[in-house]
Amino acid sequence: MLSLTCPCCGITAEETEFAPGGEAHLKRFGPGSSDEDFESYLFARKNPKGVHFERWRHAYGCGKWFLAARDTNTLEVFATYKAQTSEPPADVIAKIKAKRPDWEGYK
Amino acid sequence: MSDAVSALQGETHEGFVTVAEAGLMGMITIRCDLGSKGLAKALKAERLPVPGPRRIETVEGRSIAWMSPDELLLICPHAEAPALTERLSAALSGEHALIVNVSDARAMFTIRGAKADQVVMKLSPADVATLPAGEIRRSRTAQVAAAFWRSGEDEISLVSFRSVAGYVIGLLEVSARKGSELF
Ligand SMILES: [Zn+2]
Numbered sequence: 416m417l418s419l420t421c422p423c424c425g426i427t428a429e430e431t432e433f434a435p436g437g438e439a440h441l442k443r444f445g446p447g448s449s450d451e452d453f454e455s456y457l458f459a460r461k462n463p464k465g466v467h468f469e470r471w472r473h474a475y476g477c478g479k480w481f482l483a484a485r486d487t488n489t490l491e492v493f494a495t496y497k498a499q500t501s502e503p504p505a506d507v508i509a510k511i512k513a514k515r516p517d518w519e520g521y522k
Numbered sequence: 523m524s525d526a527v528s529a530l531q532g533e534t535h536e537g538f539v540t541v542a543e544a545g546l547m548g549m550i551t552i553r554c555d556l557g558s559k560g561l562a563k564a565l566k567a568e569r570l571p572v573p574g575p576r577r578i579e580t581v582e583g584r585s586i587a588w589m590s591p592d593e594l595l596l597i598c599p600h601a602e603a604p605a606l607t608e609r610l611s612a613a614l615s616g617e618h619a620l621i622v623n624v625s626d627a628r629a630m631f632t633i634r635g636a637k638a639d640q641v642v643m644k645l646s647p648a649d650v651a652t653l654p655a656g657e658i659r660r661s662r663t664a665q666v667a668a669a670f671w672r673s674g675e676d677e678i679s680l681v682s683f684r685s686v687a688g689y690v691i692g693l694l695e696v697s698a699r700k701g702s703e704l705f
Binding site: 423424425426428429431432475476477478479 | 648659662
């Protein structure tokens, strides 16, 4: 079972109280961008077995979006943090590295 | 004025506890910066506090609950809600705030009896057993959103959207049937 702690209201709840929002930290490519960038923004998603960064919404709770760093293989959640973050914060990276020393890192 | 009626007009079921639709309730949604001085002042004039995260405070027959980092729910007698909404709107007119009377968009239920929390435990993924008094928990009951809190000894109050009130009383009635206690 996947349990997440919402950083907006502090509640720890199981997965069905949340709505998944796909990969986190995407950079938007809109009008004026190259076809390759636009296509990659629309369709290309990471699908790792292991460390992954995701968007979640506390849909049945406070209603807010947040981000989560977790292991897609073990369902271990390393951290949840606020949505207004364009890349994983240093403390989140440090937590992951402490638990997954051979993780190749973000990007 | 039109004759306001609640969603289920007090429908009640007796099981190992009593579940009932609570009848007409006033509910006002307040959305704004919860840390603003204007909000604290506006609520103070109504003798109400600004509740901390996930708290619900009851003062003189009204309750005020923390719903999200920018939202409060004020529960009051149904007849009071329109005037209270107007007073709060006027008091917060200088703020980036939204005060809406949502009384007729909601339904409220009470679950009363020694094992009241077991009725909700069966319906919600929330850890009801550890829910402290004075805390409101937004979660779901089966397939619909609900918020609930311990409103008294052996009593839980639950709020849902009015459009699903029939579904919620059905859930509560089945969950409270005699012989289906968890422990
Ligand atoms: Zn939340």
